[in-house]
Amino acid sequence: MTGTQLRTTVGTDTEFQPRLPLRRKVGAVFGALTVVAMAIGLLTLAALIVDVVRDGWTVLSWDFIRSFPSRRPSEAGIRSALIGTVYIMVLVAIIAFPLGVSAAVYLEEFAPKNRLTSFIELNISNLAAVPSIVYGLLGLGIFVRALTLGPSLIAGALTLILLILPIIIIAGREALRAVPPSIREAGYALGASRWQTVRMFVLPVAMPGILTGTILALSRAIGETAPLITIGALTYIAFTPKSLLDPFTVLPIQIYNWVSRPQPAFHQLAAGGIIILLAMLLTFNGLAIVLRARLQRQIRD
């Protein structure tokens, strides 16, 4: 091939068999496989979106968003579910984020590296893999019954927080670990305490990574149905929660409810609900990505 022209030293290529054309081909094959893998993911998502939009497009209207659910499909809307989801997500975000980040900071920056902490670390990873229904049962036992919060907004939010805390902690630790030790050393060398170094140098550098993990965790929470049904969230409510102790419903539960009805009109409503849920998810993620980009710019400039 072309490369052999480069050969100059006597003997070099009797000793090596570089098989360049073969390696080029292998490289091209694996490159193509990565494209296929990416395309499978993307096409599935595209198919899902097209399918849902085709089914649900017709029911989307201001009335659909503004109305409470109803037995008559033409009058049914997602008001209570939409508001429930917003409340739940806000609660989850403002409680889970500081808790998760603090736990990650402790484990990564303060905790001594011994057998106890590695045991804790191992179990946090395990917790991230526990099925969500198990968290539902835990929430039912602790928040709903033991703490007598009932099937309320706050009980639902706390249950989802338990579910996503391990994810935020793991992502946070990865982000903190990726901060070069030289930055910490520079802080210590100027006489900063450990906490000052973490707050002023380490956390800002790690924050984009922490946010990425938090976005993923919140995206998971927004779509959860099983644990909330387990703790007793209603599938049909015609009012909006006024306090943290009021019963609630969320979009996935409302969608689930509609999908399980026999009438096709309700299936269209479900598709409409999915569009709203996806739109909310994209808005949440979009906001977080803007925030992350701004933080990254702050670090660089």
Next chain:
Amino acid sequence: MTAPTTEHRHIVVPPGSVALRIENLSVWYAAYQAIRDISMVIPERSITAIIGPSGCGKSTLLRALNRLHDTTPGARVEGHVWRNGVDLYAPTTDPVWVRRHIGMIFQRPNPFPKSIFENVAFGLRVNGYRGTVVERVEQALRAAALWDEVKDKLHTSALALSGGQQQRLCIARALAVKPEILLMDEPCSALDPVATMRIEDLMRELAKSYTIVIVTHNMQQASRVSDYTAFMLAGEDRIGELIEYAPTREIFLRPRDRRTEDYITGRIG
């Protein structure tokens, strides 16, 4: 890109056989041009040093010689680098092949997080070495003056070695695949004087059979080890250019260009 330069340049053509002929080489990073229109001849089996202040494009020039810029998004190279009548930048030239023959040592020692043995054996494996790998690993480690220090711990992690040893391991790793040219990008800047001395001795030894191009910030190092020295400088427009190129003695004792003299006497840079 071959616009004639207005000022007079002092760029010699070394006698003897040619390792690399650099022709009108310019490099851009996205819209920003890093070096402009560099032409020079690197002589075979000798050490050529590239000196100049920070930001003058020394490393950019060096990395153009084994097509490492191909791996940098946004980087663009114009011009030619000839080796034995083959243009390394011809569309038909495979950069993988180029790098297999033109090895590189980086500023910070970058051994793979594997054993000492595996670090040296990697290049042999990917290039389909036909001989006995164990023997070639030993040869390479001996050629890099590292064998005696590591022969009893070949299968321990390379990361446990000292900085100077790691750098010699990187040299051994490069030598194992029998390159013809070695590019060294400030190979001693992370090392102490003793380790630096050992690398410099090793370079003199290697120059008997290899062509070495070294970028260095350290002018004493350039004057100690190199046969030829190229002085680069970025002008008003911050684009690096080759100012003067001559035998090392000439550059350091009788620089022809005022700017070279200012630099080596410490007045600028």
